[in-house]
Amino acid sequence: MPILCSNCIDKRAVLKRPKTGHSLCKECFFWAFEEEVHMTIESAKLFKPGEIVGIAASGGKDSTVLAHVMKLLNERYNYNLELMLLSVDEGISGYRDDSLETVKRNQQQYELPLKIVSYEELYGWTMDAIVKQVGLKNNCTFCGVFRRQALDRGAIMLKVDKICTGHNADDVAETVLMNVLRGDIARLRRCTAISTASEGDGVVPRCKPLKYAYEKEIVLYAYFKKLDYFSTECIYSPNAYRGYARTFLKDLESVRPSSIMNIVHSGENLSVREGVKMPVQGTCNQCGYISSQSLCKSCVLLEGLNRGLPKLGIGKHHRLHDKILSKEPLTEREQRKLKSVDF
Amino acid sequence: MCQVEEDYHEPLQRADPLSVSKKCVKCKEGTAAVVIRAGDAFCRVCFKEYFIHKFRAMLGKNRVIFPGEKVLLAVSGGASSCSMLRQVQEGLSQNAHKKLRFSPGIVFIDEGGAVGQAVEDRRRAAAELQAVFTATGLPFVTVPLEEVLDLPSSVLAAASLVASGTGAYKAAVGDFVRSGAAGCRTSLDPERRAPADVQESRTRSLQQLIGSAKTLTAREDLLSTLRQHLLVHTARSEGYSKVMLGDNCTRLAIKLLTSISLGRGAQLAQDTGFSDSRYGDILLVRPMRDYSAKEIAYYNRLFGVPSVFIPGLETKATDKSSIQRLTESFVTKLQADFPSTVSTIYRTSEKLQTACRSSSTADLCDRCLLCMCALDTAAENASAFKATLISEQLSQAQAAGDTSVVTPAPKEHESAAAIGKRCTSGAEDCGNAASGEGCCSSAKGAESSDLRSLLCYSCQLTIRDMSSVERLPHYILSEAQRRQRRSQMREEIGEFLLDAAD
Numbered sequence: 001m002p003i004l005c006s007n008c009i010d011k012r013a014v015l016k017r018p019k020t021g022h023s024l025c026k027e028c029f030f031w032a033f034e035e036e037v038h039m040t041i042e043s044a045k046l047f048k049p050g051e052i053v054g055i056a057a058s059g060g061k062d063s064t065v066l067a068h069v070m071k072l073l074n075e076r077y078n079y080n081l082e083l084m085l086l087s088v089d090e091g092i093s094g095y096r097d098d099s100l101e102t103v104k105r106n107q108q109q110y111e112l113p114l115k116i117v118s119y120e121e122l123y124g125w126t127m128d129a130i131v132k133q134v135g136l137k138n139n140c141t142f143c144g145v146f147r148r149q150a151l152d153r154g155a156i157m158l159k160v161d162k163i164c165t166g167h168n169a170d171d172v173a174e175t176v177l178m179n180v181l182r183g184d185i186a187r188l189r190r191c192t193a194i195s196t197a198s199e200g201d202g203v204v205p206r207c208k209p210l211k212y213a214y215e216k217e218i219v220l221y222a223y224f225k226k227l228d229y230f231s232t233e234c235i236y237s238p239n240a241y242r243g244y245a246r247t248f249l250k251d252l253e254s255v256r257p258s259s260i261m262n263i264v265h266s267g268e269n270l271s272v273r274e275g276v277k278m279p280v281q282g283t284c285n286q287c288g289y290i291s292s293q294s295l296c297k298s299c300v301l302l303e304g305l306n307r308g309l310p311k312l313g314i315g316k317h318h319r320l321h322d323k324i325l326s327k328e329p330l331t332e333r334e335q336r337k338l339k340s341v342d343f
Numbered sequence: 344m345c346q347v348e349e350d351y352h353e354p355l356q357r358a359d360p361l362s363v364s365k366k367c368v369k370c371k372e373g374t375a376a377v378v379i380r381a382g383d384a385f386c387r388v389c390f391k392e393y394f395i396h397k398f399r400a401m402l403g404k405n406r407v408i409f410p411g412e413k414v415l416l417a418v419s420g421g422a423s424s425c426s427m428l429r430q431v432q433e434g435l436s437q438n439a440h441k442k443l444r445f446s447p448g449i450v451f452i453d454e455g456g457a458v459g460q461a462v463e464d465r466r467r468a469a470a471e472l473q474a475v476f477t478a479t480g481l482p483f484v485t486v487p488l489e490e491v492l493d494l495p496s497s498v499l500a501a502a503s504l505v506a507s508g509t510g511a512y513k514a515a516v517g518d519f520v521r522s523g524a525a526g527c528r529t530s531l532d533p534e535r536r537a538p539a540d541v542q543e544s545r546t547r548s549l550q551q552l553i554g555s556a557k558t559l560t561a562r563e564d565l566l567s568t569l570r571q572h573l574l575v576h577t578a579r580s581e582g583y584s585k586v587m588l589g590d591n592c593t594r595l596a597i598k599l600l601t602s603i604s605l606g607r608g609a610q611l612a613q614d615t616g617f618s619d620s621r622y623g624d625i626l627l628v629r630p631m632r633d634y635s636a637k638e639i640a641y642y643n644r645l646f647g648v649p650s651v652f653i654p655g656l657e658t659k660a661t662d663k664s665s666i667q668r669l670t671e672s673f674v675t676k677l678q679a680d681f682p683s684t685v686s687t688i689y690r691t692s693e694k695l696q697t698a699c700r701s702s703s704t705a706d707l708c709d710r711c712l713l714c715m716c717a718l719d720t721a722a723e724n725a726s727a728f729k730a731t732l733i734s735e736q737l738s739q740a741q742a743a744g745d746t747s748v749v750t751p752a753p754k755e756h757e758s759a760a761a762i763g764k765r766c767t768s769g770a771e772d773c774g775n776a777a778s779g780e781g782c783c784s785s786a787k788g789a790e791s792s793d794l795r796s797l798l799c800y801s802c803q804l805t806i807r808d809m810s811s812v813e814r815l816p817h818y819i820l821s822e823a824q825r826r827q828r829r830s831q832m833r834e835e836i837g838e839f840l841l842d843a844a845d
Contacts, residue, residue, distance in 0.1 A: 182687065
């Protein structure tokens with residue numbers, strides 16, 4: 001006796017939803033998935049009609065599905081948004097150039113304008129060159145910090161009003177766990193917000209329409225819709241600390257599938273005691289980007305790379321920020337500490 | 344690299360080879376006996392001083408235990424709680440520096456019935472512990488967990504909060520000194536020291552109750568809730584105002600991550616903080632929260648603290664059998680690679696507080712039926728809870744009478760409870776052929792969905808894992824019915840009430 005879809009009770013069920021465990025047919029699953037994203041967008045009021053929205057596209061499953069669903073919902077519900085694709089080239093040979101091909105294919109399929117910004121043109125360094133200097137342990141820090149700024153710069157070049165990224169529920173849950181493990185109370189408070197604050201120039205507000213979608217459901221959607229995407233792990237990522245949080249989350253999901261939403265729910269309901277010191281938002285003295293210190297993180301990291309002191313920026317060094325700003329040379333002892341170690 | 348606040352000022356050092364004749368880093372005289380953290384070797388005397396100092400500092404910093412107060416020590420027989428017992432005992436002894444000034448009693452909750460221990464094993468473990476307790480000279484009671492089946496529903500009534508600021512502490516000290524510092528010996532009912540064996544039928548009822556939870560995660564959760572209720576009831580009936588729990592730093596770090604994974608983000612501060620005031624008149628404190636499991640193990644071994652191992656639900660369970668067990672193995676493995684993990688998590692927990700939505704004298708209806716914490720199930724727009732409800736609704740056939748599927752029904756969080764209500768009236772055909780709750784066919788489905796409106800997010804998950812809520816102890820079910828009647832009353836007269844006070 002074939003199992004019937006629990007929604008239409010008409011067609012045969014072809015999949016089981018990881019999120020709720022119900023058995024659904026293809027069409028009902030598509031409809032449920034799209035409907036959920038639509039309700040997330042509506043209830044959080046993510047977009048205003050007439051806005052220009054940049055979709056951060058990496059060629060991976062999240063951004064491919066995001067581009068597809070955004071285009072679909074834009075037409076179905078008349079959001080009146082002008083959509084564009086924005087992509088970042090970190091310069092990782094063998095990984096990024098392949099996924100960028102996928103983005104170019106997406107551009108043709110969905111007929112959306114595309115802009116690619118690269119680390120090479122923005123900072124003068126590719127990730128390959130950075131890893132040669134830094135090693136395999138702290139390189140994710142560089143990539144993440146640079147990418148955020150690259151997205152913002154690209155968005156300003158494209159003149160978009162908002163950026164939307166493909167972060168899914170698993171990503172948000174991982175981030176909550178990672179921030180608890182690292183003791184980062186400031187980020188813990190902010191990381192479950194669905195969109196960033198929109199103050200200041202040089203900053204484009206960012207939102208996550210797929211925040212409540214499970215990663216497995218995104219893959220199911222892409223599989224059944226026959227969407228084409230590039231799916232390989234970044235070659236430099238195996239030693240990242242986030243990997244621990246990710247393995248733990250995967251294990252949690254296998255014990256109890258609702259764990260992912262439970263963690264997101266916990267993160268949203270956390271409250272921090274008064275009197276705990278929080279960073280204050282200001283601007284970088286060198287490049288004008290938003291920063292909570294006198295120098296923004298990417299300026300510090302770049303300075304370190306350019307001077308051959310790759311550990312500048314990993315760990316707390318804000319005492320040296322003034323020195324860097326005034327372009328004083330660092331002492332012998334400071335230089336020795338900041339040089340790279342054997343990896 | 345794994346910590347935000349990490350400083351890299353020290354140049355990398357060559358690790359010193361361990362030598363037997365190392366000197367203590369504190370007094371620099373005695374030979375080192377223990378290495379607590381990498382590089383910190385202590386001699387026996389300094390270690391004991393360090394250990395005792397931590398206990399006193401924890402009590403002194405949080406001035407919640409007033410002199411002359413009756414405090415109940417919850418001892419499970421494990422290393423942490425026995426260590427806590429020893430600390431209290433030493434602190435009370437005459438030659439202690441700055442003697443502790445409260446009056447303790449001991450309670451041991453015998454959970455052998457829930458775990459399925461044989462009667463002789465239970466008797467043996469209880470006798471061993473009783474010998475330990477008698478040696479301390481403090482009054483004690485042994486309470487079998489089966490007594491939870493007979494609790495009155497007043498356990499779940501939130502007594503009014505005893506508001507106390509720093510002024511109250513000083514006043515209490517003053518009163519105590521003036522009354523001549525008479526150390527009152529508390530007396531616990533001597534008949535409860537070694538109770539007769541529990542009746543088999545009651546053990547079986549308890550086992551059926553625990554067994555009605557289908558997953559080990561839900562069983563653990565249910566067991567700890569029942570244990571806490573029993574502790575609070577014992578404290579109330581014997582006249583104690585504070586309960587000391589023996590949770591150590593490692594266990595609390597694991598508990599923090601577990602609570603986050605179970606959806607208890609709003610209640611984290613109460614689950615893992617120093618003091619837990621959810622029961623109003625009884626305050627739960629955790630004086631051992633600064634000690635890692637390693638330090639306690641060293642102390643117990645060096646200074647001969649007796650402890651009795653009693654198997655629990657998760658003994659010998661595999662890593663992935665429950666969320667609690669999985670988190671435990673994750674944290675211990677991570678701690679081996681990154682030794683600062685547990686202390687970082689501990690520091691994070693210190694910075695949290697309970698989000699208080701309503702006033703401090705919270706309405707009974709605003710508290711979870713099982714865990715007695717403030718409810719966190721207001722399904723606001725753009726929240727994870729609302730998203731789960733929407734997913735549930737979209738994956739099932741619509742109930743008869745709902746409007747078109749494009750616009751969501753106005754009150755989704757009523758969907759489960761509403762369907763339940765419609766079914767018990769029996770008048771309408773629900774049309775919910777494949778609904779997970781099976782609410783058409785049996786009244787018990789309606790009961791469990793009705794209970795859900797009284798529970799917080801994570802207790803809802805626990806109840807969802809239970810095959811039937813009928814096995815819950817009578818006090819929980821009757822309190823649930825009482826709250827429902829009261830909220831129905833309030834709905835009827837809502838427009839005539841002037842303020843929200845209960």
